[in-house]
């Protein structure tokens with residue numbers, strides 16, 4: 001599905017991502033973990049076109065998409081959420097999802113209809129599936145933090161992605177919220193047959209839902225494999241898991 | 246918090262138009278004069294607000310397209326004898342064309358640099374208008390732009406004998422009302438919705454699949470075109486096109502009107518235009534310190550009503566409604 005080959009990126013000489021390769025199978029759930037500053041967000045930004053890699057390739061279904069701008073990547077079926085919540089704060093919750101549907105269906109050039117009439121039912125259904133139906137008319141910026149994260153997921157899903165990259169989907173949530181958010185994610189990924197790649201600091205979450213784990217450390221892949229393999233890796237235990245007993 | 250739905254269902258453009266139609270009949274010649282001025286400024290500020298309030302782009306050079314519209318319409322009508330019905334839309338197209346070229350470069354830059362580049366282009370246009378004697382009349386300007394033929398307005402049933410200024414006023418408010426109807430629709434369309442996503446969060450907008458620069462450029466072109474229409478009317482109204490229409494202080498003036506009225510509402514900027522033109526007239530007749538008074542008024546308004554006049558009114562109305570509503574009725 002997604003095949004990342006030897007991706008590298010340096011910021012003014014500082015190598016943030018160093019020859020990282022990662023192959024992800026369709027419908028597989030992959031976690032990218034690593035301490036702060038390991039390069040996880042940068043890695044995502046390289047895949048989604050927000051940053052241009054210095055070297056390496058990103059292949060989607062065998063097609064080279066390296067260096068494609070974000071709006072095209074999105075249309076190719078890669079969805080994402082951002083580490084710092086990224087929603088349309090002054091639009092209503094419903095309008096957020098509606099806008100994403102309009103954009104995805106190529107309706108944005110339409111000057112002569114009324115935007116609020118489009119895809120209402122679909123938008124409401126989508127909000128229902130992420131548990132935000134009762135907040136549809138609220139202004140997005142006034143939602144509680146956890147709900148904003150859910151909405152961001154809704155916006156990403158509106159583009160009907162095959163691959164979904166989530167950068168710390170549970171950052172800032174309480175333990176209960178985290179568990180619920182991950183349950184929701186698992187269900188949606190299952191229903192939609194999504195290929196999920198996420199970063200997460202909560203090891204309990206990671207080891208409970210990831211089928212594959214890649215450990216980044218100082219921009220390099222320290223280890224890669226099934227949760228059991230990664231857990232057994234001596235290097236990982238020393239550098240990373242050891243820090244968080 | 247639920248969103249304000251105040252007056253959403255009222256067709257304000259039609260209502261204001263139907264009231265404004267009575268100004269020549271009921272008011273003085275001076276009222277008609279002020280009314281024309283306000284209507285033209287209202288169109289100018291609404292076009293700017295498509296950038297500011299809808300797309301989140303701050304332009305410091307919007308007067309460029311206003312001025313280009315004024316010169317284009319003036320030159321076509323005066324130098325080439327083109328009738329108004331053709332010169333007027335042509336002015337919009339020419340202004341939009343320049344907006345396309347300048348905007349192409351501007352949207353490549355982010356926030357502050359975007360603003361600076363719009364200003365730079367406007368000053369370039371100003372320099373050309375000021376120096377290119379053969380076409381623009383240089384520092385003399387382009388005087389004596391002819392009035393369009395408007396006798397047909399007086400021959401409409403029920404209107405009776407009107408002065409040419411009255412006729413031009415009626416033409417102006419009709420053109421402005423039509424422009425408002427179009428712009429209102431554009432803002433409500435899927436295209437307009439895309440612009441609001443860019444305003445709220447350009448990074449996310451790109452990642453719902455939007456080519457953000459292309460949308461920004463489209464908004465810039467539409468805004469430029471309608472500013473051109475306003476300019477075309479202004480040139481005729483003022484009996485001439487002059488380089489100071491394009492000067493940076495004109496760009497600052499529309500920006501002030503827009504913010505003063507409130508950028509979050511379609512009718513905010515026109516209210517700002519009304520307030521500023523009216524205040525200007527009132528205060529200059531009492532004191533010569535108009536800029537000083539204006540400064541103080543602006544300070545008070547900006548700190549007292551951060552959402553502008555209309556933002557403040559809506560907030561006040563909301564508070565009143567909450568106070569009057571019985572708890573948990």
Ligand SMILES: Nc1ncnc2c1ncn2[C@@H]1O[C@H](COP(=O)(O)OP(=O)(O)OP(=O)(O)O)[C@@H](O)[C@H]1O
Pocket residue numbers: 011016034035036037038039040041042043083
């Ligand atoms: N635009 C940038 N310019 C310069 N340095 C950057 C930039 N973006 C990231 N970095 C640096 O690259 C390194 C990797 O950052 P990145 O955000 O990818 O880490 P991360 O693994 O996502 O960390 P966290 O867990 O804190 O989110 C950090 O040292 C960071 O300071």
Ligand SMILES: [Mg+2]
Pocket residue numbers: 040041042083167
């Ligand atoms: Mg990160």
